[in-house]
Amino acid sequence: METADTIWQNGEFVPWDEATTHVLSHGLHYGTGVFEGIRCYETERGPAVFRHREHLDRLQKSAELYYFQLPYSTEQLREATHELIRRNELGSCYIRPLAYRGYGNLGLYATDAPIDVIVAAFPWGVYLGEEGQRHGIRARVSSWRTISGDSLIPHAKAAGQYLNSVLAKTEATNAGYDEAILLDQYGRVSEGSGENVFVVRDGTICTPPHTAAILDGITRNSVVQIARDLGYTVEERDIARAELYLADEVFLTGTAAELVPVREVDDHPLGEPGEITRVIQAKLDDALHGRAEEYLEWLDFVERITAAA
Numbered sequence: 001m002e003t004a005d006t007i008w009q010n011g012e013f014v015p016w017d018e019a020t021t022h023v024l025s026h027g028l029h030y031g032t033g034v035f036e037g038i039r040c041y042e043t044e045r046g047p048a049v050f051r052h053r054e055h056l057d058r059l060q061k062s063a064e065l066y067y068f069q070l071p072y073s074t075e076q077l078r079e080a081t082h083e084l085i086r087r088n089e090l091g092s093c094y095i096r097p098l099a100y101r102g103y104g105n106l107g108l109y110a111t112d113a114p115i116d117v118i119v120a121a122f123p124w125g126v127y128l129g130e131e132g133q134r135h136g137i138r139a140r141v142s143s144w145r146t147i148s149g150d151s152l153i154p155h156a157k158a159a160g161q162y163l164n165s166v167l168a169k170t171e172a173t174n175a176g177y178d179e180a181i182l183l184d185q186y187g188r189v190s191e192g193s194g195e196n197v198f199v200v201r202d203g204t205i206c207t208p209p210h211t212a213a214i215l216d217g218i219t220r221n222s223v224v225q226i227a228r229d230l231g232y233t234v235e236e237r238d239i240a241r242a243e244l245y246l247a248d249e250v251f252l253t254g255t256a257a258e259l260v261p262v263r264e265v266d267d268h269p270l271g272e273p274g275e276i277t278r279v280i281q282a283k284l285d286d287a288l289h290g291r292a293e294e295y296l297e298w299l300d301f302v303e304r305i306t307a308a309a
Ligand code: PPE
Pocket: 036, 037, 038, 165, 191, 192, 193, 194, 195, 196, 214, 215, 216, 217, 218, 219, 220, 253, 254, 255, 256, 257
């Protein structure tokens, strides 16, 4: 991975290589951590973090869902992140806040293990590649079903839950595909290993609802709003597996991936990205980079400290 100079760890800026943790940290053993994936983009007005507050709110909620309290407020984390971007002299970058139960005690009810919090920021290109973003990727429906609300909390972005995504992604990649699409426990379309899914049929844009064990994606929400603002009909409804094959267009959305067209599902060709995908992808790109006046409120601009300040 590409590195940066410093990482914010429990309130301090420490050199990248020194941002380490004890091997008996609770989170390493049981996956007791919550995290976020956020992107910052270079804009005409300097670096801007996309929907920063929504991401940090989701982090706080993920923590609360697993019964732990972050020792830092959203505002403290936001300021720490701005300072981190400045200190690392980053423009476009990926931001990874993580809060995990640290070293103190093992066992499952280890409330005396502290909650450690880090924020890292570093350069990271689009997750499924530039080529994939332009011409679409090849997806495969996973043999692994997505985690269900019966056992875990799909709405939380929790570290341990990602073992499910790792299984799906590994299976798809080993079989020569770019990404996995997971079904929920009832066989309905849920989401990608790290993205939400959209299906376009007869001009209507559909995406699985909250009941389909999805993460409530911030890019998903942005895309729904953009699509509606552009006059498209967007339906949140159950999607059958076969609709992935019968679709006019399919695309995935996520912070790391942004908006990625899907050109093939389970060896059924969908072809080059369709018009609706293209139009929404372009608008999202404008919003991310501060070129869409109507979505400027989604950007949290990082003040540059001038030499005189
Ligand atoms: N579903 C899952 C399971 C998921 O991990 C993500 C984000 C999304 C949907 C889309 O959510 P949002 O980013 O708010 O639009 N995945 C993050 C982590 C990916 C990774 O490989 O790590 C991300 O995109 O940053």
